[in-house]
Amino acid sequence: MLRKLHQYQYQCQCQWNNKPPLHFRILSSLLLFSKPSSSVSAAMLPHDQDQDQDHQLRTFAFGRFVGPRPRLYPPAELDRKISQFLLSHVLAGERSFNDLHSLIYQIVQQEGSGSAPSICELLLHNFHGWKWDSNIVVWDMLAFAYSRFQLVQDALFVLAKMKDLNLRASIQTYNSLLHNLRHTDIMWDVHNEIKDSGTPENEYTNSILIHGLCEQSRLQDAVSFLQISKGKDTGLSVASFNTIMTRFCKLGYVDVAKSFFCMMLKCGLHPDSYSYNILIHGLCVAGSMEEALEFKNDMEKHGVEPDIVTYNILAKGFHLLGLMGGAWKVIQDMLLKGFNPDVVTYTILMCGHCQMGNIEEGLKLREEMLSRGFQLSIISYSVLLSCLCKSARFEEALILLYEMEALGLKPDVITYSILIHGLCKKGEVHRAILLYEEMCLRRICPNYFTHGAILFGICEKGNISEARKYFDNLITSDLVEDIVLYNIMMGGYVKLGNIAEAVQLYQKLTEKKITPSIVTFNTLIHGFCKSNKLEEAWRLLDTIKLHGLVPSVVTYTTLMNAYCEVGNIDGMLELLREMEAKAVMPTHPNTPSGEALHG
């Protein structure tokens, strides 16, 4: 693999007169970062991983970016392309940017990935000598379009050509590129290039960098970056604050987000609807509906009108607490304010019906949407599919899947995972694996949800050794390391009464410094109870607390059942007292943990 990279670097040097190591770094880092389909084969069949990555490199590097040479267009196509670009230049000259925008998008979409060299060649040969002022607009829009379609390599190719031609890219194009590269350190190279080129940054540039730091879990750095930018003209923007607040909310630290909100006010910035919506969302997820509603009032008082997003967030908040009545009230309020429900509103309502088991009502909403001329989204379909699968109505699910594809909506990894999970849960592992293969063929990369579903299915079938093989492949390939997978595997052993293997897995995960969850302990407790080792089970209650976790309703009921069965009434009563004393609450999944702040 390294050899190929060197070879590639050499080619770059020849082609670009030694200039852009940037491309090289991006390629190598994208490769390491994206790890596309190797996890699939690593998991399904024993496979030589190095060979696989080598193959990826070939398609990635030689097929797309280095791409032997610009491909030659057949004459008719060449004429068409030239006329498209002629039109582009005219539109640019007339400043009809909307039309230009859609035309270039169309071209990029037609040409697809790896097309930048040929397109650039075409532009150079046919338009460059003309010295039109509109030239730069067309080039810039082209780079922008590639970036928006996530064809980063192509975008970089165009940018490099532009640099050769002394054409300066716009900050929008750079921002889009920064956004696409925000997961990697290359973001900073692009940022340096922006500075070198003298392109003035705008208010979004910094917020994208901050967003990148946040997504790389470098929250501390993101905050420092915000502080450093105080001095700069374009540094401190509402968008930057919003990004930081989003991150803290996602980690469950709504209070911290609130203090950033205050800081924003102190800096003389005016929170926009995003700022309010982010906080309201955070509060809703935390279950603090009252405070969320207060913020909505506050927002109105400060002249920021709640928008449809605000209402949808609030409706979802009530739905999360199982209070569909509250959700309805929010939606009525919304209708009174003159907003029409959108796809998201409908999806939340569908979700509500489905969760209460009213599939028919959910399906009726689909009809209503269609009759009102709404196109269902991939998410609305997923909600319905999930619901149908839970009732084992697979044939209807398949019909919906066809409907969705006929509308041009491509199922994604979540849609597939829902179906795969549904099938596995009902013992149809074979059909699930067929779907799994289908998704892999379509280059949709399975994630730990998908793997978890398959693993669960194999465990349920009782085929524990096969399940273990699958699990070991996932773990050793180092691609999927998730506590849930351990939990499922441990659950598989426990179901067969093999507590010893479950305990060994527990030891393995502690060695690997993977944080156990409450489910891990509940599974073990259940296992010990099943083997009549009540003392061990009881001792785990303390271990849970040592890990800073809170025993759940499941923990207590598992233990209480076991004590009942052996007729130990005292033990049971003690558990009941403890449970009442702790006022065990219905759960919210993500209890914030301190480490995210320092990662």
Next chain:
DNA sequence: CTAGGGTTAG
């Protein structure tokens, strides 16, 4: 930069 979909335990 904000909203809507998917795992494991009794």
